[in-house]
Amino acid sequence: MEYALPVAPGPLTQLGRVLVADTLKLRRTAVLWLALGGGALPVVLNLLIFYFKGQYFIKPGTNPWPQYISMSWQTASVLLGFFLVLLSGLVVNLENRGGWRQLLAQPVSRGSVFGSKLLLLLSLNAVAQLIYVALLLAAGVLLGALRPGLGFQNNSIGLLPILRMLGHTYLATLGILGIQYALALAFRGFVGPLAVGIGGIISALTLLRWEHIDLVPYAAPNVVLRLMDFKRGLAVPAPLSAAEWYSLGWFGLAVLIGYVLLLRRPVTD
Amino acid sequence: MRPAPTATAPLLETRDLSFGFGARPILHALNLQVEPGSIYGFLGPNGAGKSTTMRLLLGLLRPASGTVRLFGHDLARHRVALLGRVGALIESPSLYDHLTGRENVEATRRLRGVPAHRTAEVLALVGLAADAHRPAREYSLGMRQRLGLALALLPDPDLLLLDEPTNGLDPTGIIEMRALLRRLSHEQGKTILVSSHLINEIEKMATHVGVIQRGRLVFQGSLPDLQRLQTGRAQLVLETENADTCRNLLPRLLAEATVAGPGTLHLPWLSREHTAELAAGLVAAGQPLYALRQEQPSLEDTFLHLTETIKE
Incomplete structure (x- = not known):
């Protein structure tokens, strides 16, 4: 008696199915709140700073937007690292209580499982940063209404430099995201990657003046802040900085290592 | 296997x-x-x-x-x-x-x-x-x-x-x-x-x-195969007055018997003829025969037997 070999779904179908299932698993999780609400923290902090102490930062008669954007982005860049460490740890941790056993026994390749979680992380990172920018601009408008003396309502800011800065920041975060994803897969727990991530961020902030800081992925979101130029309003060049290229390199390497780790992982838990 | x-x-x-x-x-x-x-x-x-x-x-x-x-x-x-x-x-x-x-x-x-x-x-x-x-x-x-x-x-x-x-x-x-x-x-x-x-x-x-x-x-x-396996491990339980005396009196018939109690002997069940010969032998030797019964091991016993054999 011969059995016909069942037809396996194609790789993209598998990836799509895992991604849909992974998205469903985010319901009522801290991950979702972190991605949707994480961008609000630096905005709220800077809103309060400008509301109460704005007169000390803004020279009367000048456009307050570049200064406001710059200060807020600096706060956000420090918090971004912690956000990425938490995000990647929490997404992978959803499977750490036996979920891997269930997930990897399903008729999908390990590559699609890996790819789905990576796409989810990339999307959540993008969503969080887009929400941050939207909230940042909305808070500026709000400041114009609440503190007319600062001049937000009488001035404007170009969207292009902000979008460019968003693009640079996003690329600069990919190194951390890739490394933290691979670490979360390697450690099979939440605490290990969290400890390494926090250590990496603190080390990077300490080494910000080092001449080779471009090489350090955890520093990249802060290093790209140097791209903001305030000579005439806010200007951000389009070409990628060295820190972004290195961030992309780290991302590629970490993703490769993470994939091999998951591919070879024996499921014993 | x-x-x-x-x-x-x-x-x-x-x-x-x-x-x-x-x-x-x-x-x-x-x-x-x-x-x-x-x-x-x-x-x-x-x-x-x-x-x-x-x-x-x-x-x-x-x-x-x-x-x-x-x-x-x-x-x-x-x-x-x-x-x-x-x-x-x-x-x-x-x-x-x-x-x-x-x-x-x-x-x-x-x-x-x-x-x-x-x-x-x-x-x-x-x-x-x-x-x-x-x-x-x-x-x-x-x-x-x-x-x-x-x-x-x-x-x-x-x-x-x-x-x-x-x-x-x-x-x-x-x-x-x-x-x-x-x-x-x-x-x-x-x-x-x-x-x-x-x-x-x-x-x-x-x-x-x-x-x-x-x-x-x-x-x-199959499950019947496992059940057949236990048939081969059936035991004969013999209850008498003195187990040791019986063993001494009938050394050939009780060669494989083990003393399970003062008046109880256990031996592998071989055949109906062997059982009949054993009963006749005991009576002929003047020993009281209180009970003589065949005991099938439960599947649990067979399972334990199978899983213990390898330990030895």
């Missing part, structure tokens, strides 16, 4: 399957053969290698040597295609506690590309329809087990791999689970491999049995 080839190709087959954690061997050249439509009871004490075998059958672990064949095809080469026809419950079900029962099923349904109506069907089948809206973290162990079974049944699989599925179930739940598995096998022709460390559980539903001990398959065959 490799059973005799059968007319029907096995639905699940392992060939010299071996596995170890580092240098520690866990499974030794396992040759399982599961016939289509059967309920195969995979028996063994805790730590014998049942769960490891189950994980190998699902591709969760990579064998050190040997192969797993499902539906006649090599699992290592066609894992995704073959697992599309398999439903599995490995040990305690791994659920997403923050999701409701229904959302847990939905996550797996979407991942497998199963039609939407199956979610309600499997929840009803395992009796969880009324509790499907509750978060899985509020489920009792029995409910979790049933939800795990629902996940396994979701794709309407041809082959079900269930690792200790009655764990945590109350007696009613165990009876219901057993009835459900029998129904799936008899009415829908599903092949079921169910592992357990309880022979009583297996003998009530299995058609075939494999016994594993310390990573080796020590028995494989």
